[in-house]
Amino acid sequence: MRILLVEDDRSAARGISFQLQQHRMVVDVADCGAEALELARLYDYDAAIVDLMLPDMEGYEVVSKFRAARIEAPVLMLSANGRTQAKVRGLSVGADDYLAKPFEPDELVARLQAMIRRSKGLSQPRIQLGPLSLDLGAKEVTVQGRPVHLTTKEYAILELLLMRRGTVLSKENFLDHLYGGMDEPDAKIIDVFVCKLRKKLQQAGAANVIGTVWGRGYIVRDASGPAMPAAFRTPLPESRPAA
Secondary structure (H helix, E strand, O other): OEEEEEOOOHHHHHHHHHHHHOOOOEEEEEOOHHHHHHHHHHOOOOEEEEEOEOOOOEHHHHHHHHHHOOOOOOEEEEEOOOOHHHHHHHHHOOOOEEEEOOOOHHHHHHHHHHHHHHHOOOOOOEEEEOOEEEEOOOOEEEEOOEEOOOOHHHHHHHHHHHHOOOOOEOHHHHHHHHHOOOOOOOOHHHHHHHHHHHHHHHHHOOOOOEEEEOOOEEEEOOOOOOOOOHHHHOOOOOOOOOO
16 A cells, blocks of 8 residues: 655654554655645555645645545545544545544554545455455455465555456556655566466465456456456566566
8 A cells, every 4th residue: 555644743754654664555755735736646545644734734725635636545634633623624625534643553554444445445354355365454365264475565466456456557556556656676576576476376276366468467356257358368478577
């Protein structure tokens, strides 16, 4: 998951970023509303966390401008103002949740994860796809009840595919969510990660979960569903990173 954090307090931003990164999230930080709008237009975020008090505009205005620009990422507002009127205003301008400071880090993560699930049409923290099961809270993958040990990058790829089930995702989509624009490797590395992920899932008993759309990217399908058309089965050349 890739999160946009809009917070001008550097200490608070570091603390929140650390907590989210512990849950395998990529975090971009903006310290003002203008920068947040620019980033939100450039990248496809799974969610945004917006502080109410910013140096150039209030968080309410940031959220309003998000929605006016058709930026649909769910938004969690943060504020030291826990009054009902502030919460109502935040929700009325387009925020999806509101959390008053001080807060427990675990509550922030739980609210964020629940908000993202709802935005993807998921009512449960566990995504089931045939024999494959992914627990968004525990960040665990099982096949027929048996754990599948994935690397951080392999898990992130599978999570993104499952949360956007039925959507073809390009290598650039994966790079954005895995690296957040920082020190991105060659796009061919995605082929390597997907190849290894497929092998692990197949060995565990969940074959043909990830399909390839020639020239476009990857898509996830239900292994128990109908056969995938040939155009979707054609594999992209599997590459290995340079030594």
